[in-house]
Amino acid sequence: MEVPIRIGLAGLGTVGTGLVKILTGSPGRLAGRCGRPVCLVAVSARSRLKDRGIDVGGFAWEDDPVALARRDDIDIFVELIGGEDGPARASIHAALAAGHHVVTANKALLARHGQSLAELAESRGVSLCFEAAVAGGIPIIKVLKESLAGNRITRIAGVMNGTCNYILTRMESAGLSYDDVFREAAALGYLEADPTLDVGGIDAAQKLSLLSSIAFGTRVSLDSVTLDGIERVSIADIEHATELGYRIKLLGVAAPSVNGLQQSMRPCLVPKDSPLGQLEGATNMVVVTGDPVGQIVLRGAGAGEGPTASAVVGDILDIARGVTGPVFGKPADQLTEPRTSAESGAAPFYLRLTLVDQPGVLARVASALADVGVSIDRMRQKSHHDDAAPVLIVTHPATQAAIDSAVSSIAETGVCTDPPVALRIETA
């Protein structure tokens, strides 16, 4: 048996507590998997005395995570504090500078500072691992960095925020509005302190930007993610999408195109019988398309104590086995600044128009679409009991620009009683 690998853990929230349970609960099993004892030696959190259901009395205590990160009796610094700056960033920086490996679940921090931290880690010859930062227990980081490293990745698509998927599937199953389900989720404690991170798509966009970097060999580019949250998804659109054979998901898509790397996180329609369309509740899914592997789908719990702690332990065991390598799969100084594009290429679109009930109105809609070269695949006019007629249109593949142009010219003709809705349909 080799020398133990020694862990310093900063942050004793849900995931940190779960990690302590695994590290102390099955030491023999973990040692068997990496060939050496895995020892938690020191911890740091805001309050030493808080009852977390675990005994931390056997570990050295540091009030200051930076002091923990610099201790010379640890090999790996595990950061589970959270936040894109502040103590999380300071302590990771201190740990890497001290030549310690780092394991973190902090997507916000890596999406902002991943490049400089990766350069620091690689210059010191240590690992900076973040399997737990994206899609919880789904091992998408290692799959992209290692298992699929022989592939040219052509597209990543994923549902990577469990809260949003819970809200959307709950709206559908209960027939409730977004506001009602949001209040329900808040009452159940499912929301972050700042719920905009979830429902605004920011958390999911951070995850997508990390996957993009690994998949395409480019620097993390969070600001170029086209972003739209789920706040304006209506129960009417969820129901109409279902009728048409689709479901609405907060879907991240990243793909290189002739115009550059395109990344988006926004509500999209996906076919009901596709893997993404079948995803219920807080579960996450990532769909990777590559040459020559084809399509690989990974599905699992995207958050929570157990799945996230599982990912952290996986990273710890890799480091314990001596596995190290570039943070984003290629050396950080070889990652290129991506040429990015906000244009996602052509796709079918779902349009919902609420039109005044007058002769000639549909003709005006049809010609507004024809004027920008958008052709109609399917159209349904719903029965109605007032003066406004809901009309659903599924277009043939069209560009976002063409759809935007058609929708604003339709709105300008004054035939809509409500603002038109246009959502992309992602078929694969």
Next chain:
Amino acid sequence: MEVPIRIGLAGLGTVGTGLVKILTGSPGRLAGRCGRPVCLVAVSARSRLKDRGIDVGGFAWEDDPVALARRDDIDIFVELIGGEDGPARASIHAALAAGHHVVTANKALLARHGQSLAELAESRGVSLCFEAAVAGGIPIIKVLKESLAGNRITRIAGVMNGTCNYILTRMESAGLSYDDVFREAAALGYLEADPTLDVGGIDAAQKLSLLSSIAFGTRVSLDSVTLDGIERVSIADIEHATELGYRIKLLGVAAPSVNGLQQSMRPCLVPKDSPLGQLEGATNMVVVTGDPVGQIVLRGAGAGEGPTASAVVGDILDIARGVTGPVFGKPADQLTEPRTSAESGAAPFYLRLTLVDQPGVLARVASALADVGVSIDRMRQKSHHDDAAPVLIVTHPATQAAIDSAVSSIAETGVCTDPPVALRIETA
């Protein structure tokens, strides 16, 4: 840039040819992913002159794969010959003995000789990698060995033979008999030279036994897999299962129980709306349940040039990066001989009985089930136009032994015009 990693490749069939294309087609991308050039230096196959659509003139040629395996100008020996003994086994043995790493897609060989080869590899400090041997492009080996290494795995379930899943889904969609679809698949060239390996479940059982070893830290135990193929699955059962909300899959299940490690590969019913139930065509799926990760589902192409070559390249790049470790996740000399059990624990069962149309017959069936403590969840008698009435029963969870006993006592009473059918229902 470090020194090149040098590959010797034995076997230039579909996968071997695909591998040559990747290794020669994107050398810069591969080097970027592992930090050193990846060079194919020597190849071996049965015929040097066969037209494979690739140029092998630039590589050293060996007629004998064992000679290739022993060359001192290679670092990794890639075995894509196939077969559980013969030249595949001899050349892998020779390569390991010469201190070369080995990458193989050979599930049959590893299921038989994995233990001794793993001991040899570990004694020489070299890798024996086999990602391509199980579920094609799905990176289930690395996910189990590394990403989920912190988990206590409680169950593995999977559809791991694309040919069988193609046959079963084609039977369902076209309403054709097994024999008709089998003939169709043979005409299309989808079947192995010995189709029993596929349709008899042997190929899939080999894969399951390899996953079991990694997941449960036990020696590969192929002979303890309870095995039944798809040859006797009837279109009637496929149709009745669909009506009841299920689909029939050739499903592998491995799980430890109080009686020991249980492994089975056999036709089972799974809920139509579960991930396994939604699997179409030749696609593979593996569902891993672990503590604390919960349920992880992986899906992708299970065979073919591209997916399999992708897995081989992933292994090559790991070795090129210097990653090595025990073949089955734990050192081979620490793998325990599993206490195995043929008893799979209780599950609901689907029964199809074709009964003579006489008063009292159903009562006799019901009491035969009650006599062994099996209770009925649902029962349907189908309308019929002759003297025999098909009756479908879904039981509450029962043991295989109880079901076998009930079925044989029902058959003995002479009320069945056809042999009864009993299939397990796997709900997760």
